[in-house]
Amino acid sequence: MKFKTEILYKTMLAATFIAATVMSSATMANEKQSGDFGRGAKAWVDNCGRCHNVRDPKELRDDQWISTAFHMRLRAGLTGQQTRDILTFLQGSN
Amino acid sequence: MRFKLSVLTCAMGLAMYANAGAATDIEKLKAEVDDLKQQVESAAEWKKPITLVHLAGFASVGYTDTKSEPGTFNTGSFSPILHYQFNESVMLEAELEFATDEGGNSDASIEYMTIDLFMNDYAALVVGKFLSPLGQFRQNMHPSWINKMASAPVGFGHDQAASNAEVGAMVRGGFPMSGIYANYAAYLGNGPTLEADAGEIEKIESPGVNKDGDGKKVGGGRFGLYFPNQKLDLGISAATGKVAVRSLSGATYTYDDPRDYDVLGADFIWHINTLDLRGEYTKQKYGAQASSSAPDAGAWEAWYVQAAYGFGGAKWEAVVRYSEYDTPQDSKDRNQSMVGLNYLFASNVIGKVDYEFNDNPNAGLTADDRLLLQLAYGF
Numbered sequence: 001m002k003f004k005t006e007i008l009y010k011t012m013l014a015a016t017f018i019a020a021t022v023m024s025s026a027t028m029a030n031e032k033q034s035g036d037f038g039r040g041a042k043a044w045v046d047n048c049g050r051c052h053n054v055r056d057p058k059e060l061r062d063d064q065w066i067s068t069a070f071h072m073r074l075r076a077g078l079t080g081q082q083t084r085d086i087l088t089f090l091q092g093s094n
Numbered sequence: 095m096r097f098k099l100s101v102l103t104c105a106m107g108l109a110m111y112a113n114a115g116a117a118t119d120i121e122k123l124k125a126e127v128d129d130l131k132q133q134v135e136s137a138a139e140w141k142k143p144i145t146l147v148h149l150a151g152f153a154s155v156g157y158t159d160t161k162s163e164p165g166t167f168n169t170g171s172f173s174p175i176l177h178y179q180f181n182e183s184v185m186l187e188a189e190l191e192f193a194t195d196e197g198g199n200s201d202a203s204i205e206y207m208t209i210d211l212f213m214n215d216y217a218a219l220v221v222g223k224f225l226s227p228l229g230q231f232r233q234n235m236h237p238s239w240i241n242k243m244a245s246a247p248v249g250f251g252h253d254q255a256a257s258n259a260e261v262g263a264m265v266r267g268g269f270p271m272s273g274i275y276a277n278y279a280a281y282l283g284n285g286p287t288l289e290a291d292a293g294e295i296e297k298i299e300s301p302g303v304n305k306d307g308d309g310k311k312v313g314g315g316r317f318g319l320y321f322p323n324q325k326l327d328l329g330i331s332a333a334t335g336k337v338a339v340r341s342l343s344g345a346t347y348t349y350d351d352p353r354d355y356d357v358l359g360a361d362f363i364w365h366i367n368t369l370d371l372r373g374e375y376t377k378q379k380y381g382a383q384a385s386s387s388a389p390d391a392g393a394w395e396a397w398y399v400q401a402a403y404g405f406g407g408a409k410w411e412a413v414v415r416y417s418e419y420d421t422p423q424d425s426k427d428r429n430q431s432m433v434g435l436n437y438l439f440a441s442n443v444i445g446k447v448d449y450e451f452n453d454n455p456n457a458g459l460t461a462d463d464r465l466l467l468q469l470a471y472g473f
Binding site for chain 1: 140141143146148150175177179182185187210212214215216218220230233234235237239240266267268269270275276277278279318320322325327363365408438441442472
């Protein structure tokens with residue numbers, strides 16, 4: 001039993017890393033779609049007030065919005081496309 | 095004839111002069127265009143840098159008046175968040191926490207520090223020390239400018255019923271499902287440790303330990319659904335693995351035999367116009383271990399519900415919260431009702447006045463009420 005759980009954990013760990021490598025190389029092959037202002041505005045309204053007060057797009061500079069958008073992608077479980085759309089909206093509205 | 099010749103010479107001279115003037119104008123214009131081009135290029139560098147450094151974070155200051163003690167000014171934590179991002183593929187995120195104790199001494203700790211690889215549009219690999227993805231409060235509500243009250247609900251503080259942090263690897267992301275957004279986080283980590291005193295488990299410590307002392311990992315995660323039309327977030331969390339009692343003998347830690355460990359949780363956030371409702375349930379439990387210095391099984395359980403109503407053009411918020419915390423140690427148990435009023439100087443600068451009605455539900459035990467004033471700033 002002890003041995004079995006040990007193997008299960010190690011398999012899970014290995015699977016995570018293998019999945020990570022496979023998925024990241026698969027992405028490199030696919031060209032990503034760039035951000036869209038209109039879709040971004042909608043995604044921003046939908047998502048950016050879920051956990052905290054909505055932050056004004058004017059509060060941050062274009063570059064500051066990049067890392068914030070990626071930070072929020074992780075927090076909110078946004079897709080990469082939603083993140084690029086929201087970023088395009090924020091950078092076009094500040 | 096002579097006259098004609100001189101007129102012609104003059105005209106030619108003038109034409110040459112005018113031509114020279116036009117040439118300098120064009121050169122000037124060209125130089126200006128080149129200059130502008132360069133300016134546009136360097137502005138674009140800011141818009142799409144390859145390497146990006148960003149500083150964010152939050153801090154709070156306040157005043158606490160506990161019923162049986164004198165009122166006291168205090169500084170909450172100062173928590174800078176550092177982001178180092180490489181392209182759209184890698185980000186290092188680290189949150190530090192600086193806090194000052196009663197004696198005026200400050201200490202610093204790492205709340206989280208991870209290297210994140212954005213693998214594709216639906217998944218990111220997060221490795222390092224991260225806030226526990228179980229539930230919402232610990233990972234998403236703890237910053238003082240986000241928490242609508244000046245204190246955490248009972249049971250949701252550090253090392254209480256809610257799991258705090260983990261050192262390990264996590265995959266997280268989201269995907270759309272016909273008008274609904276699904277989000278997930280799944281992790282494998284070192285797991286928490288148990289602290290025992292006089293044959294009883296004192297607390298489940300989950301600061302994100304840097305060594306898997308019991309040699310048994312803990313794995314789990316959260317699955318959430320967000321309904322954008324209803325502005326409703328729902329989530330369920332679970333984790334399982336083994337934990338062990340850790341003791342300090344001399345300068346080294348020793349560990350009892352491992353025992354079962356399980357976590358269950360559920361959370362929601364619901365916005366109805368300017369009404370913000372949220373709540374969460376969490377339970378961490380460990381099994382019995384006959385060979386341990388603290389052999390009994392136990393469960394640490396907490397839940398809260400909160401309603402915040404925004405008014406006065408989003409400048410004011412009235413907040414009520416109820417929370418309960420139940421542990422194997424009667425002295426730690428709490429039932430708490432709380433009322434508060436917030437003034438939003440800006441969406442990220444909030445003044446709070448709160449009153450906590452605290453109660454210990456066990457016979458013969460009491461808990462002090464508190465008045466809390468806080469100014470929180472998220473930057």
